[in-house]
Amino acid sequence: MGNNLDALTTVFTEFYYWVTVVFMFLIHVGFCMYEVGASRRRNHLHTLMKNTMLIPLVTITFFYFGWWIYFAFPAWPMSINWEAAAPYAPWSENMGTHLGDRLTGVFWAAFLLFSWTAASIVSGSVIERIRSGAFWILAVLIGSFTWIIDAAWGWHWDGWMVHILGYHDAYASGVIHAIAGGFALGVLVVLGPRIGKFADDGTPRDIPPHNTWLVTIGLFLIYTGFWGFYAACNVPIISPSGIDGLITGETWTATNIYLGPTTLSAITFNFLMSLSGGLMMGYMVSKGDAFWTYSGGLAGIITASAGNDLYHPIQAMIIAGIGTWCAYKLHFWVERKFKIDDAVGAVAVHGYAGFIGLVICGFVLWGAPSSPYDGYATVNPLGQFAGAIIMFVVLGFIPAWICSKILNAMGLLRVPKEVELLGLDFSTDEAYEAAVAEVQSAEKAGL
Amino acid sequence: MSTIGYDSWAVDLADVGAVYPFQGTEFVMVIIAVVLWIAWQIWAIRNENADIQHDIDVADMKKHIKEEVDRY
Numbered sequence: 001m002g003n004n005l006d007a008l009t010t011v012f013t014e015f016y017y018w019v020t021v022v023f024m025f026l027i028h029v030g031f032c033m034y035e036v037g038a039s040r041r042r043n044h045l046h047t048l049m050k051n052t053m054l055i056p057l058v059t060i061t062f063f064y065f066g067w068w069i070y071f072a073f074p075a076w077p078m079s080i081n082w083e084a085a086a087p088y089a090p091w092s093e094n095m096g097t098h099l100g101d102r103l104t105g106v107f108w109a110a111f112l113l114f115s116w117t118a119a120s121i122v123s124g125s126v127i128e129r130i131r132s133g134a135f136w137i138l139a140v141l142i143g144s145f146t147w148i149i150d151a152a153w154g155w156h157w158d159g160w161m162v163h164i165l166g167y168h169d170a171y172a173s174g175v176i177h178a179i180a181g182g183f184a185l186g187v188l189v190v191l192g193p194r195i196g197k198f199a200d201d202g203t204p205r206d207i208p209p210h211n212t213w214l215v216t217i218g219l220f221l222i223y224t225g226f227w228g229f230y231a232a233c234n235v236p237i238i239s240p241s242g243i244d245g246l247i248t249g250e251t252w253t254a255t256n257i258y259l260g261p262t263t264l265s266a267i268t269f270n271f272l273m274s275l276s277g278g279l280m281m282g283y284m285v286s287k288g289d290a291f292w293t294y295s296g297g298l299a300g301i302i303t304a305s306a307g308n309d310l311y312h313p314i315q316a317m318i319i320a321g322i323g324t325w326c327a328y329k330l331h332f333w334v335e336r337k338f339k340i341d342d343a344v345g346a347v348a349v350h351g352y353a354g355f356i357g358l359v360i361c362g363f364v365l366w367g368a369p370s371s372p373y374d375g376y377a378t379v380n381p382l383g384q385f386a387g388a389i390i391m392f393v394v395l396g397f398i399p400a401w402i403c404s405k406i407l408n409a410m411g412l413l414r415v416p417k418e419v420e421l422l423g424l425d426f427s428t429d430e431a432y433e434a435a436v437a438e439v440q441s442a443e444k445a446g447l
Numbered sequence: 448m449s450t451i452g453y454d455s456w457a458v459d460l461a462d463v464g465a466v467y468p469f470q471g472t473e474f475v476m477v478i479i480a481v482v483l484w485i486a487w488q489i490w491a492i493r494n495e496n497a498d499i500q501h502d503i504d505v506a507d508m509k510k511h512i513k514e515e516v517d518r519y
Contacts (some may be wrong), residue, residue, distance in 0.1 A: 040519050041518055041519055042515045042518060042519075045482065053491075055486075057484070057487075060484055062478065062482065064477065064480065064481055067516060077508070090473070090477045090480075091473035091474045091476075091477050092473070093464060093465040093470070093473070095468045096465055096467045096473075097465065097466050098464055098465045098466070099460055099463040099464065099466060100461075100463065101464075102463045129501075131492075131495055132491070132495055133492035133495045133496075136491065137486065172461045210519060316473050364506070412492065415499060416499065416503065416507055418503060418506075418512070419499050419502050419503065421515070421516065422502060422506055422508070422511055422512055422515055423515045426502045426503075426511070426515070427498060427501055427502055430505075441472075
């Protein structure tokens with residue numbers, strides 16, 4: 001820190017990311033409430049612990065190799081940038097208590113919370129029949145490996161997708177949501193539906209959440225955490241000389257992850273307007289169903305997120321509505337057509353909405369600069385469509401499908417049929433009831 | 448003598464870098480940490496397999512499944 005302005009900027013940036021991390025923790029609280037509410041009573045604790053334990057597993061593996069990948073792989077597989085990634089290897093001094101580096105820890109944590117989110121999106125789809133051990137392997141695969149590859153490629157100022165495709169995804173329609181939706185679909189294809197989900201003639205049955213209230217409050221908390229997520233996607237303050245690109249003058253600004261200028265005010269407008277567009281469409285298309293209205297709000301934000309650094313708020317609202325309508329319709333069409341049992345609609349809300357959001361962004365922001373640096377392709381529909389395929393299919397669906405096939409072949413993916421019917425909390429519930437009976441009889445003996 | 452490399456804060460902080468204990472052992476710590484992670488994953492899978500087998504062994508399937516399904 002050379003002078004007082006540098007010091008203030010550094011400490012402000014450090015505090016800014018720290019606050020976003022705390023806010024983003026609410027995403028995970030929301031996902032846990034949402035999943036537990038959606039599961040049946042006999043699967044509560046299994047559902048909760050499956051999701052909770054992805055936190056430490058993704059955290060430690062993101063420390064071991066995920067963070068390094070982000071800096072090493074912007075041009076991979078063509079090349080690996082060993083030099084740029086060296087400070088972020090787990091044995092680097094920067095990855096610890098270091099008085100000369102006040103930003104690596106909070107920046108790492110902001111990305112880590114995205115990693116949890118990616119894995120947690122998948123978690124809801126597969127409840128009530130996946131083995132926890134299998135899910136945790138899959139969680140590490142997406143949380144510390146495939147999503148951070150997509151971030152290096154398409155969510156890094158120097159990523160090859162930004163250079164060549166003009167890929168633009170400011171608030172992660174693709175790099176978090178499309179990949180997680182595609183990943184969930186890859187697992188679901190191998191995992192299969194819950195017992196009773198489909199009638200003999202293939203007609204899908206509704207498996208109602210045991211607690212709709214908990215589900216909707218969980219989604220409210222996810223919205224809240226999403227505010228932090230949006231802020232965390234920005235660089236809060238930087239000078240034109242700090243960017244070292246084509247921007248002229250002396251005006252300091254906030255930027256998106258590509259170092260292109262935006263403002264917190266802009267994304268606040270667009271977050272709220274896209275939330276509103278999604279909620280209104282969700283309510284309309286589902287005819288007032290609480291679950292799909294709340295999910296519609298989320299799908300709306302996700303659809304508009306790719307371009308929410310630059311959209312007009314009314315554009316954000318309309319785009320959100322379109323994405324929500326498509327996600328809702330596609331969810332039920334895929335369910336009927338391919339017998340996919342996505343317990344919480346995550347493939348639709350995150351995957352289809354994210355995919356559609358990327359494509360729409362290519363048209364609406366056509367010709368806008370993807371970077372403040374020279375020599376980058378501008379935003380365009382073809383580049384965005386290719387990006388959506390890379391996110392949903394190449395880094396989402398395919399790795400999940402392959403890993404699930406391997407786990408399934410080893411007998412590790414799904415619980416046995418009788419245990420699924422018995423409920424995944426059977427032994428925990430038995431122990432609980434035995435303890436209650438013992439205490440009650442001891443208390444009564446003292447009367 | 449200090450595990451963190453400093454036994455006094457009478458220093459110019461601009462010259463201070465890492466201050467965690469046992470600097471120089473980072474690579475060994477990473478190896479230990481990776482082994483712990485893999486061991487935990489293996490333990491978790493074995494523990495879950497045993498838990499599932501226990502449920503199959505002790506449950507009176509017809510009776511318990513009916514009760515649990517009714518409970519929803």
